[in-house]
Amino acid sequence: MQPKKKAILISLCVSIALMLAKFVAYFLTGSNAILTDAAESIVNVLASAFAFYSIYLATLPKDENHPYGHGKVELFSAFVEGILIGLAGIIIIFKSTYDLIYPNEIKQLFDGAIIIGATGVINALVGYYLIKTGKKHNSITLEADGKHLLTDSVSSAGLVVGIILIQLTGFYWLDGVISIGLGLYIVFNGYKLIRKSVGGLMDESNIELVKDIVVILQNNRQDSWIDIHNLRAQQYGADLHIDCHVTLPYYFDLTAVHQEISNIDQLINVSGSHQTELFIHADPCLPACCNYCKMQNCGVRQEAFRAEIAWNMENVTKNQKHFNQ
Structure with a gap:
């Protein structure tokens, strides 16, 4: 089984088991705060089930109808998970507010705290596992599900502390207050999560990836790469797409241009952390480029070399040659 499918299947099975354990804790105690945590676990199960299906789609090969692959479905999966988390939090806040006004009887809190504490530890371990696997295999779905479980473990930890305080102080109204706080956190x-997924669905450029690529290009730049501009990167699941413009000497023939572009492609795929598909547009140099062009023995140079323009996020991402900076 593929690592991503294995990881999300583990998450789904664990989520089901922990959901049942939390409802047992609720029936033991009657605590609204514990019911809050149990209700969020239903979201965990639904989210993991949808994530499993999205990962299945994302791993399908490119086809005629999906020339860029199916990786973007992972962004949609993260969006759905964010919506479910938000709805669970809103429902929890309304329910907790009602129970704060009309409290119900609470009992066996320490038993409930033990169960909730155990589920929190398990969620934390599975969450870290999913995030680690997601980063290794460039899966936003696994990272989102892992962060969701970490959020659940944090809320469980806060819930355990709250339960102990209720038991020690006898202030049962704290049950509703804790639930509202956890609902806001959720x-x-x-x-x-919604913000991140919408950014991806809207083809928002991945700034961190662009920074990494700029560093790689700057550290390995060749004299013939006069400048690189209009660089953008989008990640669709495990698929990374980059497009940019490269200024090359105008007297290069098509074979030489092709070789330079292939060299850039190979550099990014060998030095970078992602398997990348590049779309590179070659621009011819202009006389105004001469002052920062390092080409040796150039027979058409019209101005002496003065200084190299270091590539950074400011000039590489703009859609203009660097002499306009």
Whole structure:
């Protein structure tokens, strides 16, 4: 089984088991705060099930109808998971507010705390495993599911502390207050996940990836690569797409241009952390490029070399040659 499918299947099985354990804790205690945690576990199960299906789609090879692959479905999966998390948080806040006004009887809190604490530890371990696997295999779905489980483990830890405080102080109204606090925390994390997935669905350039690529190009630049501009990167699941413009000497023939572009392609795929598909547009140099062009023995140079323009996020991402900076 593929590592991504294995990881999400483990997450799904664990989520089902922990959901059942949390509902057992709720029936033992009658605590609204524990019911809050159990209700969020339903979201965990639904999200993991949808994530499993999205990973199955994302691993399908490119075809005639999907020339860029199926990786973008992982962004949609993360969006759905964020929506589910946010809805769970909102429902929890309303339910907790009602129970704060009309409290119900709470009992066997320490038993409930033990169960919730155990589920929190397991969620944390599985969450770290999913995030590690997601980063290794460039899967936003696994990372999103892992962060969701870490969020759940943090809320469980806060819940355990709250349960102990309720038992020690006898302030049972804390049950509703804790639930509202956890609901707000859950809504915030759902928003962050939605924001990230929407950015990907809107083809928002991956700034961190662009920074890495700029460093690789700057550290390995060749004299014939006069400048690189209009560089953008989008990640669709495990698939990374980069396009940019490269200024080359205008007297290069098609074979030489092809070789230079192939060299850049190979550099990115060997030095970078992602398997990348590059779309490179070759621009001819202009006389205004001469002052920062390092080509040796150039027979058409019209101005002496003065200084190299270091490539950075400011000039590489703009759609203009560097002499306009």
